[in-house]
Amino acid sequence: MEPTCDRVENTPLMTRNYSAFLPPVDKIRQDVPFLTKLGWQTFFSQQTDVDELAATPPARVTQVHRNSVHVIGETVDMKVPIVPDVTIGDWVLLDQTSISRVLHRSSLIKRRAPGHDRAVQYIAANIDTAFLVTSCNADFKVARLERYIALAFEADVAPVIVLTKKDLTDDLTDYIAQAQSISETVPVVALNAKSDEPLEALAPWCKQGQTVAFLGSSGVGKSTLVNTLAGREKAETQDVRAGGSKGRHTTTHRHLHMMPNGSVVMDTPGMRELQLTDAAGGVAEVFADLFELSTQCKFNDCAHQSEPGCAVRAALENGDLDHDRFKRWQKLEAEERFNTASLSDRRQNDRAFHKAIKEIQKHNRK
Incomplete structure (x- = not known):
């Protein structure tokens, strides 16, 4: 199985009340269907019918463990x-205490898993908005933000850059300018995660029935933002290590939280x-300007090195194209091609292996 999940403690299968997922009862709107609060949309309801929903009610995966998943629905809260x-x-869709079917996703964020096994790791499904969080300190890197934005664009998820710790820098304008230079279509929000600013600044995306995800390095304030939006402590937080901008790993696995306003985080x-x-x-x-420029090269397979009639090289030479941005584009394209090809080879090898096993089993039966 190619996709991998975060590994957490292996607990027995059991029905449990994950009250940490839900906001206080007095803050839950009673006039909105519970499934809507969980993010249920027309896209999902169109994949089933009344009879199937009655026999196998829908639920959403809120946590993934090694051998089980935690699901919450209108009448279920269990592993x-x-x-x-x-x-x-x-x-x-649940058939009593097991999953009968996984509905098609409206979006899927994935990456190549760390390590050398060339696996794909699914990060999250059915996300509407990805908040790409970075701090106004040494954690801020344009190259990393470009990766996150490419990830979101490919997944058909709307990205928003969130700059935290704005109160700790004297160069906020420069951080904002660098973030805005990455893409004209990606909003940039600067805030202090430990204040009430996130409630107003992120409100346009954290609407009822919407699912948002906080992505970023450790210590940039993702868990603090979750707690601020929730109005109470839902996620543990830790301070950044003294003497640097690297944070400690507070969140050890991915999980969903329902917010009082009806959004899911x-x-x-x-x-x-x-x-x-x-x-x-x-x-x-992400690099739409460079991609468009490359279409003007004389050769369709131009590598933008020393080929004649290269529009990209011409732009570099006359100063119309930033050299660092060009190098980041080439690096990401090369990495993406290599990883995609490697995974394609693995899939072919896996298919050939399973085919050989079936042939052996077939021969043994004879």
Whole structure:
């Protein structure tokens, strides 16, 4: 099985009340269907019918463990056995205490998993908005933000750059300018995560029935933002290590939280490594200006090195194209091509292996 999940403690299957997922009862709107608060939309209801929903009610995956997933629905709040390819945010149909079907996703954020096994790791499904969180300190890196934005674009998720710790810098204008230079289509929000600013600044995306995810490095304030939006302590927080800008890993696995306003928020562990795969479209969208420029090259397979009639090299030479941005574009494109090809080879090898096993089993039966 290619997709991998975060590994957490293996607890027995049992029905439990995950009250931490829900806001205080007195803050829950009673006039909105519970499934709507969980993020249920027309996209999902169109994949089923009344009879199937009655026999196998829908529920949403709020946590993924090694051998089980936690699901919450209108009448269920329990752990069930894990099935292949399921990830946090998925909508599933339940046959009593097991998953009968995983509904098609409206979006899927994924990456190449860390390590050398060339696996794909699913980060989250059915996310509407991805808040790409970075601090106004040494954690801020344009190259990393470009990766996150490419990831979101490819997944068909709306990205928003969130700059935290604005109260700790004298160069806020420069941070904002650098973030805005990445893409004209990506909003940039600067705030103090420990204040009430997130409630107003992030409100346009945290609406009823919407699912948002906080992505970023450790220590940038993702869990603090979750707590601020929730109005109470839902996620543990820790301070940044003394003497640097690197944070401690507070969140150890991904999980969904329901907010008082009816939105659903996903908190994630900090990702030290973000390798892109199957994200050619996302990279092209982040670097849309360079992609358009490359179409003006004399040769369709131009590598933008020393080929005659290269429009990209001409732009570099006359100063119309930033050299660092060009190098980041080439690096991401090369990485994406390599990872995609590697995963394609693995899929072919896996298919050949399973085919050989079936042939052996067939021969043994004879």
